Amino acid sequence: MAEPLLRSMVGERGRSVEHDRHRRHGSTIGGGAVRSLSAGGQSGTVDSLDQVTAEVVTCVACPRLVAWRELVAVEKRASYRDETYWGRPVPGFGDPAARLLVVGLAPAAHGGNRTGRVFTGDRSGDWVFRAMWKAGFANQPTSVDADDGLELTGAYVAAVVRCAPPANKPTPAERDRCLGYLRRELDLLGQVKVIVALGLFAMDGVSRLYGLRPRPTFGHLAEHVLPDGRTLLCSYHPSQQNTFTGVLTEPAFDAVFSRARELTG
Ligand code: SF4
Numbered sequence: 001m002a003e004p005l006l007r008s009m010v011g012e013r014g015r016s017v018e019h020d021r022h023r024r025h026g027s028t029i030g031g032g033a034v035r036s037l038s039a040g041g042q043s044g045t046v047d048s049l050d051q052v053t054a055e056v057v058t059c060v061a062c063p064r065l066v067a068w069r070e071l072v073a074v075e076k077r078a079s080y081r082d083e084t085y086w087g088r089p090v091p092g093f094g095d096p097a098a099r100l101l102v103v104g105l106a107p108a109a110h111g112g113n114r115t116g117r118v119f120t121g122d123r124s125g126d127w128v129f130r131a132m133w134k135a136g137f138a139n140q141p142t143s144v145d146a147d148d149g150l151e152l153t154g155a156y157v158a159a160v161v162r163c164a165p166p167a168n169k170p171t172p173a174e175r176d177r178c179l180g181y182l183r184r185e186l187d188l189l190g191q192v193k194v195i196v197a198l199g200l201f202a203m204d205g206v207s208r209l210y211g212l213r214p215r216p217t218f219g220h221l222a223e224h225v226l227p228d229g230r231t232l233l234c235s236y237h238p239s240q241q242n243t244f245t246g247v248l249t250e251p252a253f254d255a256v257f258s259r260a261r262e263l264t265g
Helices: 002-013 015-026 049-056 063-075 123-134 172-188 200-210 250-264
Strands: 100-104 155-159 194-198 223-225 231-235
Touching: 049 172, 100 123, 100 172, 100 200, 123 250, 155 172, 172 200, 194 200, 194 250, 200 231, 231 250
Parallel strands: 100 155, 100 194, 194 231
Antiparallel strands: 223 231
């Protein structure tokens, strides 16, 4: 039911093609464990990763972010002026049988908001998928566009906020509004053992989902056991601000996914 639903909702702009890309190249949506809906879903129906994706890509709950993501998609960066931007919320991507969940902040204005796939088409994504490839979670080290052949094995990637925010800063209300999608993905990805939080914002989002008080200590490679036994593994965000300044080096980032590999087996 989810795929026809998505097609009917997004077909007017040809987005079914984009959805098919997500299905082909991530084994992403579809096949997720079936459970009852949690917050943010439609009560009385059966939830699935397909359903979450269908709702994410058509969500208009945050007027400020809707306006921004669409403005960026129209104005574009000069170097991408011949491309058609996605300009919508960006769903999660990966293996429904994931043992590792990677959580970022939000799509980049000219990255995920352009390509329609999380951490795809921007410098941060270069770091994320290179490190995941080294650790055996991805079939290639690059993530250029939604048709680049990237597939994840044993891993799923998502963000706390699914729309590109101005200055990469969602408001607390926007964050909280969007967290329901991550909650549902966490419920559906029942085999996840490790959650890698890329940056403080992502760690805070995961902490809120679990109701952790006080908030866990953030630090690179800091680990916290969550109430359900999963491990929260923290990492500095691979933003250019961190990677250009040497706050985060390639070996230090690789160590996060090496540790995730140890923990997931
Ligand atoms: S940020 Fe999340 S809740 Fe807000 S419009 Fe985008 S997808 Fe919807």
